Amino acid sequence: MRVGILTSGGDCQALNATMRGLALTLYRNVKDVEIIGFIDGYKGLMYEKYKKMKPKDFYDILNVGGSILGNSRCPFKRMRIIENGFDKVKAMKNTYKKLELDCLVVLGGNGSIKSANMLSQEGLNVIALPKTIDNDAWGTDYTFGYSSATAIATRYLDEIKTTAASHSRVFVIEVMGHKVGHICLSAGIAAGADVILLPEIPYDIKVVAKKVKETLKNEKNYAIIACAEGAISEADALMKRKDYKAKVLARNGRSVAYEVADELSQEIDAEIRVSCIGHAQRGGNPNSYDREISTRFGVEGARLIIKKHYGEYVVLQGNHVTHIPLEATAGKLKYVDTEGEIVQSAKLVGISFGE
Numbered sequence: 268m269r270v271g272i273l274t275s276g277g278d279c280q281a282l283n284a285t286m287r288g289l290a291l292t293l294y295r296n297v298k299d300v301e302i303i304g305f306i307d308g309y310k311g312l313m314y315e316k317y318k319k320m321k322p323k324d325f326y327d328i329l330n331v332g333g334s335i336l337g338n339s340r341c342p343f344k345r346m347r348i349i350e351n352g353f354d355k356v357k358a359m360k361n362t363y364k365k366l367e368l369d370c371l372v373v374l375g376g377n378g379s380i381k382s383a384n385m386l387s388q389e390g391l392n393v394i395a396l397p398k399t400i401d402n403d404a405w406g407t408d409y410t411f412g413y414s415s416a417t418a419i420a421t422r423y424l425d426e427i428k429t430t431a432a433s434h435s436r437v438f439v440i441e442v443m444g445h446k447v448g449h450i451c452l453s454a455g456i457a458a459g460a461d462v463i464l465l466p467e468i469p470y471d472i473k474v475v476a477k478k479v480k481e482t483l484k485n486e487k488n489y490a491i492i493a494c495a496e497g498a499i500s501e502a503d504a505l506m507k508r509k510d511y512k513a514k515v516l517a518r519n520g521r522s523v524a525y526e527v528a529d530e531l532s533q534e535i536d537a538e539i540r541v542s543c544i545g546h547a548q549r550g551g552n553p554n555s556y557d558r559e560i561s562t563r564f565g566v567e568g569a570r571l572i573i574k575k576h577y578g579e580y581v582v583l584q585g586n587h588v589t590h591i592p593l594e595a596t597a598g599k600l601k602y603v604d605t606e607g608e609i610v611q612s613a614k615l616v617g618i619s620f621g622e
């Protein structure tokens with residue numbers, strides 16, 4: 268049996284741990300299995316850049332962040348576009364056939380899963396595993412990387428609190444999450460933020476300012492605003508998509524956190540600082556939960572391969588690792604449930620969402 272594997276899109280903690288879970292299960296349970304590792308995600312499959320893996324490549328990588336295969340972004344929307352005469356889909360199918368693969372395993376987030384589904388519909392045997400720090404993959408309670416990223420964001424918010432207190436400042440801290448706010452919501456609650464701004468709940472700066480003023484008056488001499496990368500004001504949420512995109516472009520790389528700080532400075536009389544956590548959230552080693560869950564995801568991927576049950580996406584549902592058809596999840600995002608228990612509990616404990 269010959270299995271290809273690739274790590275697609277942005278990296279995260281536990282990519283290696285997931286590959287290890289899958290590889291060790293296959294090596295132990297299938298006679299004559301060969302694993303081909305594609306370099307830098309789908310690019311490796313397109314341009315025939317790969318290495319023949321050995322069992323020892325997978326030993327001792329359980330707690331190592333990043334990917335031993337490398338990552339790259341190959342946007343789904345460009346997959347079918349012929350560029351400089353190069354047909355990407357055709358090239359990937361050719362590599363798969365040339366290497367006589369029995370199956371391709373894709374570790375990826377939403378865009379990568381859409382490409383995996385496309386390849387499955389093109390006739391390749393594909394299994395996908397739920398990667399992304401954003402935890403926005405539909406059909407699974409958790410994606411690997413999310414727990415580690417959230418722990419880093421929580422620690423960062425905690426650390427800012429001491430300097431914020433010393434200087435009596437208000438901090439707007441940017442947390443990753445363009446389209447969904449799971450990391451920001453979870454880390455914001457865990458670190459006791461005063462305000463959490465999410466893409467799913469447009470904010471009114473006057474409401475944010477009121478909460479900050481109340482916090483400074485009644486609770487403490489500083490305030491923490493956890494602001495997701497994709498946080499959006501009520502006014503901006505009403506804009507046409509293309510006008511909003513133009514506005515974001517005009518920010519010239521300056522993120523929404525700076526806009527929140529600028530707007531807030533018109534409303535309150537306090538020193539305001541912005542701090543962005545950035546890619547540290549994807550860095551470092553996986554925490555214990557990510558190591559455990561990714562091992563279980565990898566094992567389930569191997570089970571599917573052994574059963575030749577292809578076209579499936581490995582998921583966690585109610586602390587049970589299982590699988591759903593790839594086509595059921597491809598193209599769907601799992602947003603924060605704005606009416607759900609997590610947001611409601613956050614509100615009850617006094618956190619404002621600026622609405």
Ligand code: F6P
Pocket residue numbers: 277340376399400401443444445496549
């Ligand atoms: O999808 C994971 C993620 O880290 C998002 O949270 C973030 O918006 C994006 O990737 C950053 O992408 P890049 O690494 O390409 O800058």
